[in-house]
Amino acid sequence: MSESETAASGRRDFLRTVLAAPGVAAAMIDSAHAAPAQRSELFVKHAYQEHTVNLGEVVMNYVVSGQATSPPLLLIPGQTESWWGFEKAIALLDKEFQVFAVDLRGQGRSTWTPRRYTLDNMGNDLVRFIALVIKRPVITSGCSSGGVLSAWLSAFAMPGQMRGAHYEDPPLFSSEYNPLYGQSIRQTAVSAAFQQFAKYLGDQWSIGDWKGMVASRGGGAGPVEPPQNLKEYDPEWARVFLEGTVAQSCPHERMLAQVKVPVLFTHHARAVNPATGQLSGALSDVQAAKVREIVTAAGQPFEYVSLPNAAHAMHQADPPRFAQLLTTWARTLPA
Numbered sequence: 001m002s003e004s005e006t007a008a009s010g011r012r013d014f015l016r017t018v019l020a021a022p023g024v025a026a027a028m029i030d031s032a033h034a035a036p037a038q039r040s041e042l043f044v045k046h047a048y049q050e051h052t053v054n055l056g057e058v059v060m061n062y063v064v065s066g067q068a069t070s071p072p073l074l075l076i077p078g079q080t081e082s083w084w085g086f087e088k089a090i091a092l093l094d095k096e097f098q099v100f101a102v103d104l105r106g107q108g109r110s111t112w113t114p115r116r117y118t119l120d121n122m123g124n125d126l127v128r129f130i131a132l133v134i135k136r137p138v139i140t141s142g143c144s145s146g147g148v149l150s151a152w153l154s155a156f157a158m159p160g161q162m163r164g165a166h167y168e169d170p171p172l173f174s175s176e177y178n179p180l181y182g183q184s185i186r187q188t189a190v191s192a193a194f195q196q197f198a199k200y201l202g203d204q205w206s207i208g209d210w211k212g213m214v215a216s217r218g219g220g221a222g223p224v225e226p227p228q229n230l231k232e233y234d235p236e237w238a239r240v241f242l243e244g245t246v247a248q249s250c251p252h253e254r255m256l257a258q259v260k261v262p263v264l265f266t267h268h269a270r271a272v273n274p275a276t277g278q279l280s281g282a283l284s285d286v287q288a289a290k291v292r293e294i295v296t297a298a299g300q301p302f303e304y305v306s307l308p309n310a311a312h313a314m315h316q317a318d319p320p321r322f323a324q325l326l327t328t329w330a331r332t333l334p335a
Helices: 003-019 026-030 036-042 083-093 119-134 145-156 191-201 210-216 236-243 252-256 285-297 319-330
Strands: 051-054 059-065 072-076 098-102 138-143 162-168 263-267 302-306
Touching (some): 059 119, 072 083, 072 119, 119 138, 138 145, 145 252, 191 210, 263 285, 263 319
Antiparallel strands (some): 051 059
């Protein structure tokens, strides 16, 4: 595959990850502000039994698989993704780890929290989850926005909670409104999808014009109804990223300067348009280099793995590769 074909494939994969991974009925819009139990008609069953824990503001949904005597691993999904995006990977990882996978606030069966979507709030949800449910030092692996939260935990988790953090293709700097380095969220290919979510779906599906959103893309008839992962997603997430409020209190360079545990960073398909500077993919090579520079300066081991042929959500597209990379690295960590 040529470089241009690889770049195009990476762009398509990144947008598919955001838009898909299975109509919104009137009942969905009516129940947008309801608790997870009141939105139960939206959900489907999966291979693992689901549990909930009350964290205070949020009732967090999660699954667990593997032996309690195995080292714990916390999987953190990306934007528009529920825990079951890791379902195939869990089956490969639970031989080595006790695996926990969560739904973040505003996704899956966890509580939707209008006007309360920030990195600090989401990160503190996970701190409480580790304290109340896992109760042992943990390795985290998060993809996309979940990778940013894995970085947040590597910096701000409570003392003794973390052993190491995997950042799976995280949009560090590139998901900020005015980043210190490189492209902002407004200069990424995915921003167009987020703009559509905000315009046609609205916070808590308050607009709910799925047909209008599909028609706005052109190209003939599209899917009659949203994919399942999008049904389980509060589109306010997209708006807070577009407007920059999600990270307003958490500049990425300050967060990374406080990382306290070893890091595995996998950097997947990406390209920068030489004419416009638009970024396709999670973050540019320049931004990834800055992440490495800052974390290394903080005194932490940093393993960078460039995977230009990997899907953005490698854990979904190639679970064996994801599991092998993560497991091999985790075995190098101090007990």
